[in-house]
Amino acid sequence: xxxxxxxxxxxxxxxxxxxxxxxxxxxxxxxxxxxxxxxxxxxxxxxxxxxxxxxxxxxxxxxxxxxxxxxxxxxxxxxxxxxxxxxxxxxxxxxxxxxxxxxxxxxxxxxxxxxxxxxxxxxxxxxxxxxxxxxxxxxxxxxxxxxxxxxxxxxxxxxxxxxxxxxxxxxxxxxxxxxxxxxxxxxxxxxxxxxxxxxxxxxxxxxxxxxxxxxxxxxxxxxxxxxxxxxxxxxxxxxxxxxxxxxxxxxxxxxxxxxxxxxxxxxxxxxxxxxxxxxxxxxxxxxxxxxxxxxxxxxxxxxxxxxxxxxxxxxxxxxxxxxxxxxxxxxxxxxxxxxxxxxxxxxxxxxxxxxxxxxxxxxxxxxxxxxxxxxxxxxxxxxxxxxxxxxxxxxxxxxxxxxxxxxxxxxxxxxxxxxxxxxxxxxxxxxxxxxxxxxxxxxxxxxxxxxxxxxxxxxxxxxxxxxxxxxxxxxxxxxxxxxxxxxxxxxxxxxxxxxxxxxxxxxxxxxxxxxxxxxxxxxxxxxxxxxxxxxxxxxxxxxxxxxxxxxxxxxxxxxxxxxxxxxxxxxxxxxxxxxxxxxxxxxxxxxxxxxxxxxxxxxxxxxxxxxxxxxxxxxxxxxxxxxxxxxxxxxxxxxxxxxxxxxxxxxxxxxxxxxxxxxxxxxxxxxxxxxxxxxx
Numbered sequence: 001x002x003x004x005x006x007x008x009x010x011x012x013x014x015x016x017x018x019x020x021x022x023x024x025x026x027x028x029x030x031x032x033x034x035x036x037x038x039x040x041x042x043x044x045x046x047x048x049x050x051x052x053x054x055x056x057x058x059x060x061x062x063x064x065x066x067x068x069x070x071x072x073x074x075x076x077x078x079x080x081x082x083x084x085x086x087x088x089x090x091x092x093x094x095x096x097x098x099x100x101x102x103x104x105x106x107x108x109x110x111x112x113x114x115x116x117x118x119x120x121x122x123x124x125x126x127x128x129x130x131x132x133x134x135x136x137x138x139x140x141x142x143x144x145x146x147x148x149x150x151x152x153x154x155x156x157x158x159x160x161x162x163x164x165x166x167x168x169x170x171x172x173x174x175x176x177x178x179x180x181x182x183x184x185x186x187x188x189x190x191x192x193x194x195x196x197x198x199x200x201x202x203x204x205x206x207x208x209x210x211x212x213x214x215x216x217x218x219x220x221x222x223x224x225x226x227x228x229x230x231x232x233x234x235x236x237x238x239x240x241x242x243x244x245x246x247x248x249x250x251x252x253x254x255x256x257x258x259x260x261x262x263x264x265x266x267x268x269x270x271x272x273x274x275x276x277x278x279x280x281x282x283x284x285x286x287x288x289x290x291x292x293x294x295x296x297x298x299x300x301x302x303x304x305x306x307x308x309x310x311x312x313x314x315x316x317x318x319x320x321x322x323x324x325x326x327x328x329x330x331x332x333x334x335x336x337x338x339x340x341x342x343x344x345x346x347x348x349x350x351x352x353x354x355x356x357x358x359x360x361x362x363x364x365x366x367x368x369x370x371x372x373x374x375x376x377x378x379x380x381x382x383x384x385x386x387x388x389x390x391x392x393x394x395x396x397x398x399x400x401x402x403x404x405x406x407x408x409x410x411x412x413x414x415x416x417x418x419x420x421x422x423x424x425x426x427x428x429x430x431x432x433x434x435x436x437x438x439x440x441x442x443x444x445x446x447x448x449x450x451x452x453x454x455x456x457x458x459x460x461x462x463x464x465x466x467x468x469x470x471x472x473x474x475x476x477x478x479x480x481x482x483x484x485x486x487x488x489x490x491x492x493x494x495x496x497x498x499x500x501x502x503x504x505x506x507x508x509x510x511x512x513x514x515x516x517x518x519x520x521x522x523x524x525x526x527x528x529x530x531x532x533x534x535x536x537x538x539x540x541x542x543x544x545x546x547x548x549x550x551x552x553x554x555x556x557x558x559x560x561x562x563x564x565x566x567x568x569x570x571x572x573x574x575x576x577x578x579x580x581x582x583x584x585x586x587x588x589x590x591x592x593x594x595x596x597x598x599x600x601x602x603x604x605x606x607x608x609x610x611x612x613x614x615x616x617x618x619x620x621x622x623x624x625x626x627x628x629x630x631x632x633x634x635x636x637x638x639x640x641x642x643x644x645x646x647x648x649x650x651x652x653x654x655x656x657x658x659x660x661x662x663x664x665x666x667x668x669x670x671x672x673x674x675x676x677x678x679x680x
Contacts, residue, residue, distance in 0.1 A: 048074045049131060053335055056130025057214065060086050060122035067099075067126040068335070075106050079127055082311050082337070083282075086119045094119040102127055129219055151176050151233065158232025162188050162224035169201070169228040176449070177208045181229055188221050195660065196221040198635065202606060202663070204229055211342060277351025278568060281307050281343030285512065285569055287541075288320075288347040296327045300348055304512060304538060307340050315340040323348055350451075366391055366448060372399070373447025377439030379403045380602075384416075384443040392423050396444060403436045411436040419444055426453060500525055500585040507580035511537050511573035518550070518574060520581040527557050530578055537570045545570040553578055560679060593619030594676050601675025605631050606663035614675040620651050624672065631664045639664040647672055 049071045057066045063085040070078040079099035086095070094116035101110040108127050112120035151173045159168045165187040172180040181201035188197070196218035203212040210229050214222035272294065278287045284306040291299040300320040307316065315337035322331035329349045333341035366388040374383045380402035387395035396416035403412065411433035418427035425445050429437035434455060442452045500522045508517040514536035521529035530550035537546065545567035552561035559578050563571035594616045602611040608630040615623035624644045629636075639661035646655035653672050657665035672678075 049076070050074075054130040055082070055335070055338075056126040056128070056132075058122045058125035058129060058219070060084055061091070061118040062086055065119070065122045065126055067123060067130060069127055069130045071131075076103050076127075076131075079103055079123075081123065083308060084119075084122075086116075086122075091116050091119040094123060098123045099127075129223065132220065132223060151178070156232040157184070158228040158230070160224045160227035160231060162186055163193070163220040164188055167221070167224045167228055169225060169232060171229055171232040173233075178205050178233075181205055181225075183225060186221075188218075193218050193221040196225060198632075198660075200225045201229075211338065275351040276303070277347045277349070279343050279346030279350055281305060282312065282337070282339035283307055286316075286340075286343040286347045288344065288351055290348055290351040297324055297348075300324055300344075302344065302347075303541065305343075306513075307343075311337050312340045316344055319344040366393065371447040373443045373445065375439050375442035375446055375452065377401055377403050378408070378433075378435035382436070382439040382443045384440065384447060386444055386447040388448075393420055393444075393448075396420055396440075398440065401436075401439075403433075403439075408433050408436040411440060415440040416444075425450055429455070500527075500582060503585065505581040505584045506533065507577045507584065508534075509573050509577040509580060511535055512542070512569040513537055516570070516573045516577055518577040518581060520578055520585070522585050527554050527582075530554055530574075532574060535570075535573075537567075537573075542567050542570040545574060549574045550578075594621065595619075599675040600627070601671045601673070603667045603670035603674055605629055605667035606636070607631055610664070610667040610671055612668065612671045612675065614672055616676075621648050621672075624648060624668075626668075629664075629667075631667075636661050636664040639668060643668045653678060 051071050051073065054069045054071070055066060056069065057064055059065070065084040065086065066082045068078075068080045068082050069076060079102050081095050081099065084091070084095070094113040097113050098110060098120050102108055102124070108124045108131075110124070112124075153173050153175065156171045156173070157168060158171065159166055161167070166185070167183065167188065168185040170180075170182045170184050171178060181204050183197050183201065186193070186197070196215040199215055200212060200222050204210055204226070210226045212226070214226075272292050275290045275292070276287065277290065278285050280286070285304070286302060286307070287304040289299075289301045289303050290297060291301075300323050302316050302320065305312065305316065307313065315334040318334050319331060319341045323329060323345070329345050329352065331341075331345065368388050368390065371386045371388070372383065373386065374381050376382070381400070382398065382403070383400040385395075385397045385399055386393060387397075396419050398412055398416065401408070401412070411430040414430055415427060415437050419425055419441070425441050425448070427441065429441075438453065438455055444450075445452050502522050502524065505520045505522070506517060507520070508515050510516070516535040516537065517533045519529075519531045519533050520527060530553050532546050532550065535542070535546065545564040548564055549561060549571050553559055553575070559575045559582070561575070563575070596616050596619065599614045599616065600611065601614065602609055604610070610629040610631065611627045613623075613625040613627055614621060615625075624647060626640060626644075631639075639658040642658050643655060643665045647653060647669070653669050653676075655669065657669075
């Protein structure tokens with residue numbers, strides 16, 4: 001071999017070595033970058049799988065994708081995609097082939113389908129999520145959404161396996177409900193797991209249930225927190241004995257076992273009639289009509305919904321049938337459609353909740369005892385003590401309040417008496433003291449674990465039990481000094497001064513079934529006409545709203561009008577669309593101004609009350625000082641800095657919230673609204 005040939009071969013060998021090294025280095029860098037950017041990755045658990053049916057979810061190409069996995073004899077025997085929003089046609093091969101491949105291989109280590117990679121990976125991840133708790137599990141279904149029924153007060157700890165290892169929680173139960181959830185120990189990845197650790201406990205407390213949504217990108221950590229809370233609450237020590245009694249009031253009455261979320265109530269006595277209610281399902285509102293005959297639930301019909309035909313409709317049929325059959329709103333959820341099932345139950349509860357608090361007869365049988373509750377009045381929190389004797393409300397005492405002396409006195413005297421006399425919370429508000437009336441009613445409701453009411457629920461009529469019987473008493477009750485009337489009017493008045501420019505304005509918003517468009521006419525600075533131009537609402541059900549709400553807005557020259565019962569979504573859509581049109585009408589007017597001075601306001605934050613001070617000069621917000629709060633240091637800091645600055649800069653509360661500190665952001669905004677008397 002010549003020297004020249006040898007030299008050429010050596011150079012080729014060197015080039016090959018350099019190329020190999022370059023490939024290795026580049027591959028390592030790509031792998032490192034992908035590992036660093038990746039979200040939590042769930043793999044199929046090792047070891048034998050426990051027989052049962054499991055559900056799991058993952059983000060697909062267009063949104064959430066949910067699967068149901070059946071395990072028999074320790075092997076995967078079926079994988080069904082329950083719900084998805086993937087593109088029809090493109091995703092079909094993945095939806096058909098990937099589940100079949102997982103069953104055939106008894107593993108999620110299968111190939112993705114070319115052209116539908118994202119959908120394929122979503123199915124695989126959802127199956128892994130479903131099976132993440134099945135190895136060595138002793139239950140036939142996942143524990144997510146387990147009822148937190150009839151809890152005994154105390155502090156409980158629970159543990160579950162997170163993404164990187166054990167995760168421990170501490171759950172505090174107060175007055176029979178979940179008052180606090182704290183993650184006390186974990187080894188999850190910092191940054192990726194933070195949203196789950198912050199949001200899931202808060203959601204569980206807010207819903208008094210572990211039936212909450214997982215945090216996208218931290219689904220394993222979310223699931224671990226939920227499972228740990230369920231484990232903490234699963235011990236026999238936390239389960240109170242349920243009470244089921246039949247009460248007799250003026251003859252024979254039917255009492256239905258009280259839901260576990262209302263521990264102070266022993267049972268309900270239902271009055272015959274037809275009632276409607278609404279609650280949120282998986283994809284939107286579910287509206288039901290409930291018929292009561294001879295004191296029992298005779299029929300539940302779903303009037304409106306946007307649930308899926310293949311999964312949601314069967315769940316609706318099964319849940320309504322179970323409610324009627326068991327004469328109870330607490331029935332088993334349909335596997336794979338828990339949110340739809342719960343929506344039907346909650347809508348039925350809301351329908352019967354309206355019945356419970358408006359029935360003229362003695363309708364609730366409470367557990368004897370002394371209860372305390374608190375709610376917001378006009379001047380701050382109102383705290384009450386409620387005594388129940390022989391199943392009825394026998395005493396209501398106002399322990400503490402910050403209402404205006406003189407103006408609030410009639411409500412403080414009359415509302416407790418009316419509640420006792422009628423043995424219900426939905427009594428008429430006292431004219432001239434409606435906010436105080438509502439505060440007392442909701443404080444009693446909270447004491448008895450009843451749902452809070454609104455001004456629309458109470459109305460504005462004077463309490464009938466306190467009507468004066470003499471001409472002198474009538475004159476005295478109607479007599480209000482000009483000074484007091486001015487003070488009440490001024491305190492309830494919105495301090496924003498907005499001028500609408502004459503003209504015709506159109507705007508559109510989302511109704512119950514689709515877009516809804518309105519036309520608003522302004523003449524001499526007032527609303528003279530509101531017309532619904534286009535809508536897709538359900539004929540018959542939405543007609544009262546489309547007829548009454550525009551007329552009410554014109555009459556009041558304001559969008560602060562009542563919604564129409566049974567068509568609340570359509571009513572709100574009309575109001576929202578008119579508000580958008582009025583924003584445009586105000587676009588040519590002078591800048592929003594506020595009353596000069598220093599104003600204080602408060603609102604509920606993530607961890608408790610938040611109080612602030614707003615300084616207004618020359619009609620503009622010039623300073624906002626946070627006076628008191630209990631928000632989490634570090635997490636809430638961006639909200640305190642950015643939201644305050646944005647409000648001052650824009651001289652408006654219409655500002656964006658800070659990602660990762662939404663609760664605190666909204667609390668600051670609401671507290672400023674409270675300080676400046678800006679209505680919602």
